[in-house]
Amino acid sequence: QVQLVQSGGGLVQAGGSLRLSCAASGRTFSSYAMGWFRRAPGKEREFVATISGPSGTTTVYTDSVKGRFTISRDNAKSTVYLQMNSLKLEDTGFYYCAARRGASVATVPGRYDYWGQGTQVTVSS
Numbered sequence: 130q131v132q133l134v135q136s137g138g139g140l141v142q143a144g145g146s147l148r149l150s151c152a153a154s155g156r157t158f159s160s161y162a163m164g165w166f167r168r169a170p171g172k173e174r175e176f177v178a179t180i181s182g183p184s185g186t187t188t189v190y191t192d193s194v195k196g197r198f199t200i201s202r203d204n205a206k207s208t209v210y211l212q213m214n215s216l217k218l219e220d221t222g223f224y225y226c227a228a229r230r231g232a233s234v235a236t237v238p239g240r241y242d243y244w245g246q247g248t249q250v251t252v253s254s
């Protein structure tokens with residue numbers, strides 16, 4: 130069993146930056162692909178970014194965050210990060226990290242086995 134504990138998030142003005150962190154329990158973190166998803170008010174949960182295990186050589190982003198968000202991982206700390214720059218109002222939402230058994234990336238929520246508790250990101254004008 131893997132537990133994911135998220136931190137970061139909060140309120141930021143448009144154009145600002147935030148970094149989300151997701152710390153995993155267990156000793157097999159490096160073997161998992163990791164992902165970030167978000168749910169905006171009144172919308173379905175959507176894919177944001179994913180990174181392969183163990184070295185993170187493959188990353189995939191949804192088009193709306195390309196060039197602004199960066200996903201990374203630190204296997205020594207069993208943590209995955211989402212650096213969010215140039216934030217826009219439409220980035221507001223509840224952000225979740227997720228882990229999947231298997232090293233290959235995935236953009237579909239159903240491919241993930243474990244989920245963090247979520248954290249709110251609010252971008253104001």
